[in-house]
Amino acid sequence: MTRWKLILEWDGAPFMGWQRQDHGPSVQGALEDAARKLTGEQVTAHASGRTDAGVHALAMAVHVDIAKPLTGHRLAEGLNALLRPHPVAVLSAEPVADDWHARFSCLGRRYLYRIANRRAPLTLDRGRAWRVAKPLNLEAMREAAAHLVGHHDFTTFRSVHCQSDSPVKTLDRLDVEAVGEEIHVHAAARSFLHHQVRSMVGCLGLVGMGQWAPDRMREALEAKDRGALGLNAPAEGLYFAEALYESPDA
């Protein structure tokens, strides 16, 4: 039995999210079905993080245990052939130690959120970004973001469905960057609460539009109350960007 670390990329649009569901397509279901066809084994896939319906992945780390002898190349190519026509691709496959775990060994997660700041509806980037028509104030957004970085009780930015034991998390980074007509928000932490990134970005959007003063973000955080949340940004702008692990040489 070999444990494989897979890096997956997907378009979240057609999926109910990562987790296997009875009532609709999931990335986990698509991957496990492809692995079963390739190996004849019942394979269970574990991801670094769960993602909601519509959320994309640029590089999600996943592990699977497979008895059939395979090279990483053949595993990736075989899964990719069987994953069609789903918009899910295995970017790489490498063997890891038996106790390596995509979720529990993960030391940090990074998300990207894309805001398209323009009046015109999206065409090529439809379903790939949150379009905000009103010109956004980048400096105000940065000032507001600074209130969230650090060790805090993020209850305000947590979904009622969140299963985390504690609402206290350490947000390492919440950077607001202008990229052409887009604004990219980069969020990094050891782990996030359910809906945390979308909730933080939604409120950053309100600040950028001038509906919230930057200090309102601190007040919302200190309220520790979901009712203080201004806006949950749509799933389609969110990308799971990277899962960090201890380097094998460390």
Add this chain to the structure above:
Amino acid sequence: MTRWKLILEWDGAPFMGWQRQDHGPSVQGALEDAARKLTGEQVTAHASGRTDAGVHALAMAVHVDIAKPLTGHRLAEGLNALLRPHPVAVLSAEPVADDWHARFSCLGRRYLYRIANRRAPLTLDRGRAWRVAKPLNLEAMREAAAHLVGHHDFTTFRSVHCQSDSPVKTLDRLDVEAVGEEIHVHAAARSFLHHQVRSMVGCLGLVGMGQWAPDRMREALEAKDRGALGLNAPAEGLYFAEALYESPDA
């Protein structure tokens, strides 16, 4: 009657191309239908260039004549509202002189071609780039591209359906640029033959893959024979990027 210059962006996937067709959806048809609904007038749209089925536009210049008094803002917003659910958006609308013509006043066209150089199938960029699995040799592609720049008979790189009077064109620029895992080809000329960019990029791909030596590009050009073409790159990687006009102040 006011002549309006519109800048359009679209996802080419669902369209038969720019030109109105009886047998399927076209960008021209979608735009003219929206303009008719907005104004009650029979509006004819003229584009800087025709594009084939599946070809995208980042900024296509188009003109329309409209009698109804409108501001540029209202025209753009009204068209965008009526263009839904088509993936076509009006990025801007400005009044121009009555003798300004999107096609005949155009002094130069610029295209972008995106090649995704990776083994894994595309997910988020499906239909947005030509995936080439074999690692491409950028330097060889640049050497081959240099043979095409300048004033030449481009018969080899011309579709049999091309309606241009002459196969002789001046290619101002054919730059090959690495952008992450992608290779972008930038082509600029006063005008292009039908399929010229896709034909040049297809052969650049063969060079990059090592199937053609860079000099083979010169031989193909000098053959002035469509039979010497190696490969026509797929439409889905091609973007009409810019139409250049004399500045109003010039």
